[in-house]
Amino acid sequence: MAMRADLNRDHLVPPTGIRNLGILAHVDAGKTTVTERILYLTGAVHRRGEVHEGTTVTDFDPLERDRGITIFAAAVSCLWDGHRINLIDTPGHVDFSDEVERSLRVLDGAVAVFDAVAGVEPQSESVWRQADRYGVPRIAFVNKMDRAGADLDTAAASIRERLRVTPLVVQLPIGREDGFTGVVDLLRMRSLVWDAGRDTVTEGPVPEALGDEARRRRRLLEETVAELHPTALEEFCARPEISAPTLTAALRDLTLRGEAVVVLCGSAYRNRGVEPLLDAVVAYLPAPPDVPPVRAAWDGPEQERPEQERPADPAAPFAALVFKVHAAPTGRLTYLRVYSGTIRRGDVVLDAGARRTERIGRILRVQADRHTETDRATAGDIVAVAGVKAARAGATLCAPGAPLVLEPPVTASPVVSVA
Ligand code: GDP
Secondary structure, eight states: OOOGGGGGGGGGSOGGGEEEEEEEEOTTSSHHHHHHHHHHHHHHHHHTTSSOOOOEEOOOOHHHHSHHHHTTSSEEEEEETTEEEEEEOOOSSOSSOHHHHHHHHHOSEEEEEEETTTBSOHHHHHHHHHHHHTTOOEEEEEEOTTSTTOOHHHHHHHHHHHHOSEEEEOEEEESOGGGOOEEEETTTTEEEEEOSSSSOEEEEOOOGGGHHHHHHHHHHHHHHHHHHOHHHHHHHHTOSSOOHHHHHHHHHHHHHTTSEEEEEEOBTTTTBSHHHHHHHHHHHSOOGGGSOOEEBOOOSOGGGOOOOEEOSOTTSOOEEEEEEEEEETTEEEEEEEEEESEEETTOEEEETTTTEEEEOOOEEEEOSSOEEEESEEETTOEEEEEOOOSOOTTOEEEOTTSOOOBOOOSOSSOOOOOO
């Protein structure tokens, strides 16, 4: 058992260190495999003891400890390089159901997974459009680079044509199809090669045979970024050498504005390419404070809308959205996206729409192979709580002294607004 003081350790991740992430994909593109690899890699770090969260492993539901089941939880939390990545499950079939609306609403960024042979398929196109409507910043992962016929350039071209967005390819594959062994990182001009059989990746210089091609692609990337980003252009002109951090910052801006999409590649199945994908999630996708603050629901005239916003600040009044309710064998689990403030076990909160109070029981994080209990959740975070008796998916839970109903997401279905 961990010491009680240890319960707080996982809160060392501030709102700027959180990434609430969805993985969007066409059926069969590899969403499950990518998710499993992410959990494996981040879980492996934990097992090697490099990261010690110090949280108590709760005896929750032995069945759900099985990773195969846990990855279907509404949200799974993992740590990568000091950042907390909350993976939010997005239903596979993208329609306009409330469930899809809610899952898209609670994530701040997404990884769109494509098949390196098929490129953009019709279903990926509809997922992409849906994410456009919610203004969700995205990066792209071209998976299955090991397959016969896999080609990153063709996949990037199909992103440009079918999704009408500029692909910013930041890697050059090393080897083709079955011989795909690694990538050149075009920002740092370093190679990453995965060791067959072992889960290790070795960083090194750009292979000589690929030097010219890597430099050509790096220049192309710089030119495309400079065209899309005039401020970056000024900065670029002022320097003879464009540093990796400068280019990363420009790419991040473009991603947050939805003006282009950073493209990486790999083979999740062969465990290649997932570490740089996680690095890219941290580098390019927004943290909760980077997205506009949530607002209170308002169905009156826009010009009379009260200025009721909630910033992603742990010290602001508490407000959270219930995005999923799960009947676990051990009791009702309510998944919350906390938008502002802090909640602790035992707190009484208001379900503002239903005008009913609820008491927060245990606060849990669902991790790769277990649940851990934590003593509080703060702005930007995603957790599951026990003890909430009646609040439904879509409800706002808030501090009783600062009631509000959060603005419903952009939606095609009728919006029921509760004053
Ligand atoms: P999902 O439907 O998007 O969740 O896709 P899955 O992750 O279930 O993958 C669909 C199929 O593609 C499975 O048979 C996987 O084993 C396979 N697959 C996933 N990633 C790769 C990859 O990188 N290379 C190859 N060759 N197959 C892959």
